[in-house]
Amino acid sequence: MKFLAGVALLAPLAAAVWPIPSHYSHGDKTLWISDDVAITYQQPLHFQQYSLRASASAADAGSGSQRIVQKAVSRAYETIFKQSYVPWRFNHRFSDFEPKTTNKKFIQSIALVQNKTDAAGVLKPKEGQFDEGYTLVVGPAGKVTITSASSLGLARGLTTFTQLFFAHSKGGAYTKLAPVRIDDSPKFAHRGLNMDVSRNFFPIDNILRTIDALAYNKMNRLHLHITDAQSWPLEIPALPELSAKGAYGPGMTYSPADVQRIYTYGALLGVAVVMEIDQPGHTSSIWHSHPELIAAWNEQPNWITYAAEPPSGTLKLNSPAVYKFLSTLYKDLLPRLSPLTSYFHTGGDEIKYAAYKLDDTVKSDDPAVLQPLLQKYIDTVHKHVRDAGLTPVVWEEIVLTYNLTVGKDVLIQAWQEPTSAVAITNMGHKALVGDYNFWYLDCGHGQWLDFEPGVASMKYYPYQDYCAPLKSWRQVYSYDPLTSIAKDKQHLIVGGEVHMWAEQTDALNFDGKAWPRAAAAAEVLWSGAKDPATGQNRSQIEASPRLADMRERLVARGVAAEPVQMPYCQQDGSQCLYLASFDDA
Template sequence: MIILLLFPLLTSLALAIWPIPKEYKHGDTVLWISKDTSFEWAGAGDVGTLKVQPSRNFDFRTTSNAHVTIQVEGNRRRVKRYSEAPTGDEMIDQAIYSAKQTIFKKNFVPWKFHPRNWTEPSTENRTYISTVTVQVLQDDPEGIAKPLAGTVDESYALELSEGGNVSITANSSVGIVRGLVTFTQLFYKHSGGGGAYTPLAPVTIFDVPVFQHRGINLDVARNYFSIKDIERTIDAAAYNKMNRFHLHVTDAQSWPLEIPALPELSAKGAYRPGLTYTPDDFANLQYYASMQGVELITEIDMPGHTSSIALSHPELIAAYNIQPDWDTYCAEPPCGTLKLNSTKVTDFLQQLFNDLLPRVLPFSSYFHTGGDEVNKNAYLKDDSVNSSEPAILQPLMQKFIDSNHDQVRAAGLTPIVWEEMLLDWNLTLGADVVVQSWQSDKALAQIVAKGHKALAGNYNYWYLDCGKGQWLNIDPSISASSYPYEDYCAPFHNWRLAYAYDPLASVPNDAHHLVLGGEAHMWAEQTDPINLDRMIWPRGSAVAEVLWSGAKDAQGRNRSQIDAAPRLSEMRERLVARGIGAEPIQMPYCTMEGMVCQLGYQP
């Protein structure tokens, strides 16, 4: 029996494909999958000569050696050096291995999504999926693992017949990666140890993302996160079909990124020895992300948010660590900004970029130069400027940004900046520059009105750090007026709020193409490895569906939270099964009993 996916969903099954596909039909036949099921795949020029991949032992992991991963195939060991991004074939190879791991080792029993009297499918007289055929229909474009937005087709088609034949086709290797993620979401673990099954056959899916840039921004400077923490976050982002991981790697509080040409930066700027990212770590992270179709975008924020540089180069920083009235000069302590008219700063940045950008280029087409929250008062303490007058500062900032972006372009990369450089400083930016918005929908509209490509991320919806209360201590003299000590972006942005945000709401139809997508942001003043997972997930999943599937359904209506809740609850279970400490959406009673937890529901 074929069922067109209709909502509200059946109470007996969440039918959780997350993000929701563009087109999805399913049946109600149970099929099983075995560890011996073979995966056969072919590239655009290999049709008729399918490569067979049975249940081989293929392990992807990093070692402590420089730029090295050991890949294991049976008893063979081969070394892969991380000097360049993976090929499409390598990405598919890894995606097949990962799909098997997810289905057979990182799966869950879906008891929370059925009534109490639910009986699992019988393990007798099983019909098994015989073969999973994977086919790339076109040759991959150059730079498949490090694309500019819009240069890679991520669409895919998935068909599962009632007889057990599976076909996943796509126009690129990345599309295959996305399709294999969806394939894993069709299956559940059997509590009796009977393997994995899907109750949804036959299945027909066609899927394509609405937005080209779908990302998570992780701040690893306010708090330090281990490589495993970052990799786990990349894993979760990839499983939500996100394709960008924004690494905000330095800030005022610490400089954890090792720069071989300037070793003193991390030696003195890190919180302590060992809380750094070595060149090997950095290369491995970039490769790790790209293997999953996720492009890691590095940000060195400047000229503000650079106080940690003063610990090794005090001559470069103005208004450093001013106390007690620091809030006159910066958004948060310690204050400090790169001097705006200093040849020493120019020389320093040249040396920094000459070291770092060539190590970014193999894995990304972008480099983020920051530019947010630059306080003009800081330049009263800048001996190369001695002024806070916009008429004096603006041309100096223009020169500063022009110089930086010329270096970024010369390295073969495309610059990204925060919105203030365009809207507050009124700089003239190159037509190639992507402008990241965070303050308002009005700001996003202003960016595209100026003809720039933009990234959405309104802090009122997609700042995942909000609502934790003040991390600043409140002096008794102002304690009463600060009560109840909320942070600037309170309250906590729950998943429903994040899901309700439409990045295109303020943008005219003829400028929609300029909104490349957006990012959810995890600033780390009050987040560390202990609460990282639950701070991002599954709220980040809500953002992921908006960016993949769009904020509107096929009828142009806001997507239903009633539909989304059980699917997101199931996605949460899948993330937990994969080792992600995501928060729950609802208690089991709600997901087991269907409509009983609706407020204002009218049948």
Template sequence: MRSFTYILLFASSAAAIWPQPVRYDHSDTVLFVKKDVPFYWYEAGARNVGSMADQFPFVFASNSNTGPNPQDNNRLKIRKQYTEPSLSENAENGTQGGVSGDEIIDFAIVSAWKTIFKHNLYPWKFHPRNWDEPSPNQGETTYISRIDIKLISTDPSNVAKPLAGEVDESYSLTLTQEGLATISANTSVGIAHGLTTFTQLFYAHSDGKNFYTPLAPVTIYDAPKFQHRGINMDVARAWFSTSDIKRQIDACAYNKMNRFHLHVTDSQSWPLEIPSMPELSAKGAYRPDLVYTAEDFQHIQRYAAIQGVEMITEIDMPGHTSSIHYAFPDLIAAFNIQPHWDTYAAEPPSGTLKLNSTAVYDFLDKLLDDLLPRVYPYSSYFHTGGDEVNKNAYMFDDTVKSNSSAILQPLMQKFVDRNHDQVRALGLTPVVWEEMLLDWNVTLGPDVIVQSWQSDEAVAQIVAKGHKALVGNYNYWYLDCGKGQWLDFDPSSSADAWPYYDYCAPFHNWRLIYAYDPLSGVPEENQHLVIGGEAHMWAEQTDPINIDRMIWPRGSAVAEVLWSGAKDSEGRNRSQIDASPRLSEMRERLVGLGVGAEPIQMPYCTMEGTVCQLGYTG
């Protein structure tokens, strides 16, 4: 009799689902699948397609308040049948009207088909030399007969742009020994996650023509631990094409991340077109052609949403804004002070929006009135920044002329209130960096999400004040760390800086990232306010050439922590022995999808099982 397990019982690519499901049971029957396998998409409406409670009694017995709802499962009807599915050329572009659950399912089915039949993995690296590869010519061959997609409930209207926790992402997956696959969920996003997992059951044959799973029968129930799971990508310090950005979104979706944070402007450049103020990007971008047009911006947001990934746009302010100077010099104080820029800013060029300026307020009003209605169809959030604001810069602000906290704090309160009032008025929820709450003592609305990056202690302070928090401690989840200083040093200071480590060295390898617990140091009574987190890819030393390998597969380690939790069912840190071969396989799958992810281990280690472990006792 097979048993359902919370953890994998052995380190084997034959069970390499990433991130790890809540419950996963499989056996070792080989099933093949053909390109013309039909997908049947059911939705609430008709009768007699079986009971979810019958299919997954263990789920409903032990998780009575979670998982796909069985109540309406006897009222399903076939909505659509696919064979060799394809999308129209307009599917990724659409209109300004946002994304529907139907579009998410359409895209997920097509993506799953492409992943299995066009971008799959030939798993030679995960078997010993001279392994016996399954063949459709060896004995009796069973093929998967159909793939049933069962949307049990009606999608909420905000399914593609929810606030954290508003959309049920759980799913159930079964694959019978006879070849019937079923993916069931309460929402289209859950269906998309289930289809992603389904693709990870399959491998390509060495002949390039056949595809199989060695795992049947399979039963999976899955749901995320954290509501917000994302990557923050800086596209202001270096230029990335829309295809570079979309590739990161693809990887996020395949790792079941549901947020993509676009840090789109900063001191060094303003690459985002604002149609009502075209001079901002025309003068503030590195080059006039290195700009995300309004059409590009809409396309990127939609491309994320159609994969169940909500894009959160950040315009960092009042600091990190000196690129505005190129178009509107009167709005910026302390612009590009040399040689001692570090007295006034975290990075060159120095410069900050003036803090008590009517002209600045008029500018922000016009900026956000242009931008936020174009964000609203695709997101429920807008990030107003607020990190690393240097008080000394306001000595050069003719509306303030002071670096005194007593003078600056009320002005910062007014600045943040003005921005957040406008964000709310346009239907969005504000997000800020932790400094606004903890360093500037700004009183924030109870709806404001506070993003932490400096310490676990900061997270504990944020939730103690009653705010929802996003984690991303730079000592663990900053993906740019460990490459050394990007600054140059004069001979007078060079010896003091040697050997030129960056502030967050060393390089954060996947094991360190994987060992980090987002709830570390947070009292149990406040842990519900930690809604998730993000890994951060700052771009001082990253550009399109190395972006993929800087994020992936370390970002996958973050994804599993946020989906599955940092601890196993016995409260221990998750095992590297289990994770390593699974993460190696996820890396290969990402490469197959066109993502230039770095390797985890040499093939010898993945081929020979546990020979590359120290202290392994079985």
């Protein structure tokens, strides 16, 4: 570990904002905020006025833009007055860190100014369609102005505004930073988390809480991996037998109303939901209702020859019955999703060619035989997606392993190696990054497979999973999505996602495994991995207290995020550094 000698003491926690803004200046004056402060929302041809407190119970009405801003104001009230915290662990134990409660000076007004009219579709934005940048000014006299070209930008600015405030131990909320000026905008358009709700079932409230945490970190995509080999929890009214027989059990399904609730909740927080139905592999849960559609079902004991995980099973590649099934599935599902989102993920990863030797419509594992059949399959599925007005998303194997041709509109999700995104962009395709060596949050918890006793199993000792070790927040933070990407191809890196596969993750441990590590990725995707001043990776030393603050803010929101450090490190500033001189000793 090499740190520069003479590291300065850490900035006060009061300066903490996450993700770090593009440009940020602040003073040291204290301002308090009242829950009845006047707020105005101005956009072309629209003006609205209300108080912060009254907004918390306001009706969800108006245009998409107005609903987004209304929701952002409501969240600001909840965050500042009901979900804040007293920052005792970040201040020296013997210091008087709180301001005096006499002669309070208050925020006078908050003006939200949207200087352009949102285009249609603000509740289902496409990549880069809406400017999420904002300017936040807190004047010395207590006048606040947040300006943006979009309602989504105003929502991001209000999120930052809430991070300036702390709860006081004697009541009320204050900032010690006035005056403030922040000019901010995201580095990448797609900033997401992949949540696997198929290998373990997650109640709706867990998904909504995750969306809230994503929004508070200025992430804007929830990739919902909703079906897989082990279970099919998604209810399809035209095919009710899929979830009736494919879900883990009664009550472990997502109804159309549940899906609409998840999508709508996300849209109002600026988090677009992207559903994935993985295919043609990872589909063996379909066998329970439609065994005639699945090849190589649950081959034992050598399932690994036919699938990445048990139970094996893949949709047959040359079956008219499969294409009829797909037509019924998508004619039911996609019209319900298209008003709510602009994207649909069609999967395509980890196909084992050997499975098609057991497919009675193919009977071959020859790539020359399978390639045109896979091409026909993906063309058919993507036609369904596009006919519904949606843009397809796929895993990298579609173009890098199976050599299939897809449209330039398709987002290609890279995950296997650092070279994957390079290869995808060199082909002229848009890419989402998420290298498992850095951004797989489920890694490092040991094998979920069981090994029989004996000498043979000892070769797997100590039974690590394939992507060990665990990816610490520092490792997540060190990943640069633009690594090795040619400058003339960098515009094709649309963004990225951290991933939480659920073989060993459920509703009880998801929060701690996801947060605050996902927040580390959020700053990379919003602010960029490199410090503009140095051209080097951003400093862990500077990031650590800000991330620790974000952790406390998430806990105050009901998210069981793991701690970043012990209070000693946070209270005593620079005491927990590891300096370059230690290595030279």
